[in-house]
Amino acid sequence: MSQPLSLAELDSIPVDRLRGVGSKTKAGLAVLEVKTVADLLTYYPRRYVDRTNQTSLADLMVGEEALVLGTVERVESRRMRNRRTLVSLRVSDGTGSMNVTFFNQPWRAKQLCEGTTAAFFGKVDLYRNRRQMTSPVVDLVGNQTGRIVPIYPQSEKAGLMTWEIAGLVEEALRRCEQRGIEDPIPTGARRQYGLIDRHVAFGSIHVPETMPDVYRARTRLVFDELFRVQLTLLERKRELELHTRGIEHVVDGQLVELFEQSIPFDLTGAQRRTISEISADLSQSAPMHRLLQGDVGAGKTLVAVHALLVAVQGGHQGALMAPTEVLAEQHAAGVSALVGGMSIADSATLMGERPVRVELLTNKVKVAERRRIDTQLASGEVDVVIGTHALIQDGVEFDSLGMVVVDEQHRFGVEQRSKLRDSGRRDALTPDVLVMTATPIPRTAAMTVYGDLDVSILDELPPGRTPIETELVAGEDPVAAMWQRVLDEVEDGRQAYVVCPLIEESEKLDAASAEQTFEHLTSGVLSGVNVGLLHGRMSSVDKEGVMAEFRSGVLDVLVATTVIEVGVDVANATIMVIESADRFGIAQLHQLRGRVGRGSHASTCFLVVDDEETADSNARLEALVRTTDGFELAEVDLELRGEGTIFNDRQSGRNDLKLASLRRDRDWVARAREVAAQVVDERQIDKSESLRRELEWFATGRDDDFILKS
Numbered sequence: 001m002s003q004p005l006s007l008a009e010l011d012s013i014p015v016d017r018l019r020g021v022g023s024k025t026k027a028g029l030a031v032l033e034v035k036t037v038a039d040l041l042t043y044y045p046r047r048y049v050d051r052t053n054q055t056s057l058a059d060l061m062v063g064e065e066a067l068v069l070g071t072v073e074r075v076e077s078r079r080m081r082n083r084r085t086l087v088s089l090r091v092s093d094g095t096g097s098m099n100v101t102f103f104n105q106p107w108r109a110k111q112l113c114e115g116t117t118a119a120f121f122g123k124v125d126l127y128r129n130r131r132q133m134t135s136p137v138v139d140l141v142g143n144q145t146g147r148i149v150p151i152y153p154q155s156e157k158a159g160l161m162t163w164e165i166a167g168l169v170e171e172a173l174r175r176c177e178q179r180g181i182e183d184p185i186p187t188g189a190r191r192q193y194g195l196i197d198r199h200v201a202f203g204s205i206h207v208p209e210t211m212p213d214v215y216r217a218r219t220r221l222v223f224d225e226l227f228r229v230q231l232t233l234l235e236r237k238r239e240l241e242l243h244t245r246g247i248e249h250v251v252d253g254q255l256v257e258l259f260e261q262s263i264p265f266d267l268t269g270a271q272r273r274t275i276s277e278i279s280a281d282l283s284q285s286a287p288m289h290r291l292l293q294g295d296v297g298a299g300k301t302l303v304a305v306h307a308l309l310v311a312v313q314g315g316h317q318g319a320l321m322a323p324t325e326v327l328a329e330q331h332a333a334g335v336s337a338l339v340g341g342m343s344i345a346d347s348a349t350l351m352g353e354r355p356v357r358v359e360l361l362t363n364k365v366k367v368a369e370r371r372r373i374d375t376q377l378a379s380g381e382v383d384v385v386i387g388t389h390a391l392i393q394d395g396v397e398f399d400s401l402g403m404v405v406v407d408e409q410h411r412f413g414v415e416q417r418s419k420l421r422d423s424g425r426r427d428a429l430t431p432d433v434l435v436m437t438a439t440p441i442p443r444t445a446a447m448t449v450y451g452d453l454d455v456s457i458l459d460e461l462p463p464g465r466t467p468i469e470t471e472l473v474a475g476e477d478p479v480a481a482m483w484q485r486v487l488d489e490v491e492d493g494r495q496a497y498v499v500c501p502l503i504e505e506s507e508k509l510d511a512a513s514a515e516q517t518f519e520h521l522t523s524g525v526l527s528g529v530n531v532g533l534l535h536g537r538m539s540s541v542d543k544e545g546v547m548a549e550f551r552s553g554v555l556d557v558l559v560a561t562t563v564i565e566v567g568v569d570v571a572n573a574t575i576m577v578i579e580s581a582d583r584f585g586i587a588q589l590h591q592l593r594g595r596v597g598r599g600s601h602a603s604t605c606f607l608v609v610d611d612e613e614t615a616d617s618n619a620r621l622e623a624l625v626r627t628t629d630g631f632e633l634a635e636v637d638l639e640l641r642g643e644g645t646i647f648n649d650r651q652s653g654r655n656d657l658k659l660a661s662l663r664r665d666r667d668w669v670a671r672a673r674e675v676a677a678q679v680v681d682e683r684q685i686d687k688s689e690s691l692r693r694e695l696e697w698f699a700t701g702r703d704d705d706f707i708l709k710s
């Protein structure tokens with residue numbers, strides 16, 4: 001066989017087929033999740049020691065950073081008076097020597113025993129007239145000879161040194177030498193983006209000659225990772241479009257026109273654009289599958305209702321699914337208000353029309369009532385149903401479900417999305433789906449997380465909103481001044497939220513903390529005003545009661561946990577105090593802050609932290625003070641926290657990206673998507689064995705949740 005090796009084939013060869021891998025090494029590699037030759041080849045170095053950049057000890061300059069390769073000549077470990085350990089080394093390289101010290105890292109004495117050769121990277125100081133590095137970065141390099149030494153991620157448990165891993169990788173590469181490694185990326189794309197050959201890339205990332213070689217190899221392999229994801233998503237999307245048939249809605253008609261006329265304000269440009277994007281989808285026979293991204297308050301509801309009414313107008317039904325009961329109830333109230341008084345043609349009635357029927361279906365709905373709604377959904381008497389997960393439970397059947405809106409807020413419920421879509425249509429037509437999210441996601445990340453959806457963005461807030469002022473508050477006097485502001489606003493007839501510190505992922509502890517804050521405030525600064533308490537451990541009835549009191553203005557201040565994060569909408573609330581703000585993430589703070597600034601009065605959000613130091617050093621909080629633009633904040637979040645923030649529930653997606661970073665490689669995400677789109681459009685997969693192999697290999701054994709079951 002002289003055909004080049006595919007990744008699939010390399011993935012079918014267990015590592016112990018390599019020379020030098022016995023059962024112990026095999027077990028060690030398994031700890032690193034390296035089980036096959038493909039795993040090994042994609043176990044990439046964490047960094048490199050570039051010997052061409054190394055300084056000889058004789059030339060070390062005090063005050064500068066340097067990389068030194070040296071041998072440990074003497075090790076000393078001792079306890080200092082403050083009970084901390086001090087490990088000090090003498091390191092030399094034949095031209096000279098230096099001291100290296102570590103505080104409170106007793107294990108260094110063992111790691112760097114006499115005779116060990118290691119690379120030390122750090123700043124050179126002078127201590128008692130000797131050159132010294134304090135806590136430098138250390139890489140054990142063994143006696144690897146290359147000019148650029150790859151340093152592999154190691155783990156204590158695996159018991160494998162970086163040079164052992166390097167040796168195994170080199171052995172694997174040698175074994176690929178004869179047949180070569182297959183390169184499925186179309187030559188045109190490779191040339192367009194200057195991508196080097198895949199086999200060459202594997203060689204250079206593990207055994208580089210120069211650092212520029214490493215960068216070129218990295219780029220190529222990053223592209224591969226992103227391309228596989230995009231190709232998979234776009235193929236799925238195409239399959240779906242090919243094999244499902246949807247309704248060709250008539251987008252303009254009486255009901256929709258009536259609705260547009262009934263809106264008491266002008267639509268924003270973004271709303272208009274989004275509505276026409278959706279309408280274009282709806283009039284096609286391929287089912288819509290679209291994501292509507294829009295910051296809190298951008299006016300998504302209106303866009304969603306517009307789409308629902310298109311379906312209703314054509315004699316179909318609409319469903320809106322929300323993540324929580326509170327939110328479902330709010331949506332129901334909101335939608336009812338928007339379509340209240342509107343009628344739909346019905347030849348069975350005397351007048352030839354009947355009112356549009358909107359129903360709420362949650363688990364709180366009583367059995368008899370629920371049975372009635374179920375029956376009327378099946379008969380088509382209910383036009384729009386709004387609910388929670390109850391909507392996708394067994395027994396809910398529609399007469400003709402035409403439009404599904406899923407409000408994900410900031411949860412990514414892929415599963416649920418697909419289930420509602422499948423839920424009982426009597427004909428074989430697939431309903432159109434609009435997914436709404438209030439969590440802005442940077443474009444490139446959206447392409448990866450929601451890559452199977454078309455995306456509409458509401459990036460414009462309705463006019464007339466006064467932007468929320470955000471202030472960082474730390475220290476006794478500023479905190480006192482802040483409470484005075486709260487009291488002043490209450491005096492003026494406004495209302496305020498106080499969000500309690502997030503203790504941990506425990507409703508019980510959060511509730512306790514909220515109760516404590518409540519006690520503290522009501523017996524102190526807020527003793528003269530009406531304060532309510534809201535947390536997740538309260539019964540729904542109590543929660544509703546408190547919310548109703550706050551909405552009606554009976555309560556001036558609402559002390560709450562993050563339960564108010566979504567859906568609470570009280571235009572008269574103009575102040576939000578967030579205690580221990582540094583414990584929250586950017587997205588969550590932004591979401592919380594969105595609870596105020598909903599009316600015409602100027603609003604303020606106070607981010608309270610324990611001390612000024614926290615305030616000064618917190619880039620997240622600074623970003624929140626600087627901007628209220630959710631997309632900008634999402635970029636900052638990605639910058640600061642990395643991909644984890646996005647993938648969250650989709651960990652598997654992350655594992656597919658070993659080298660690529662949605663942040664650093666954002667340009668490559670777009671390029672990979674472009675190439676993948678071209679491959680899909682031109683049906684290159686049908687013509688290329690290697691592309692098909694790559695795709696199949698990537699798709700098998702992967703978490704279904706990532707390969708979106710749409």
Ligand code: ADP
Pocket residue numbers: 265266267268271294295296297298299300301302438462463
């Ligand atoms: P989102 O769901 O995106 O957070 P909503 O749809 O709840 O936002 O809208 C927030 C508020 O803005 C609502 O009170 C809504 O009536 C109002 N609104 C929506 N669109 C406009 C507009 N074009 N002009 C003025 N107000 C609007």
Ligand code: MG
Pocket residue numbers: 297300301
């Ligand atoms: Mg909303």
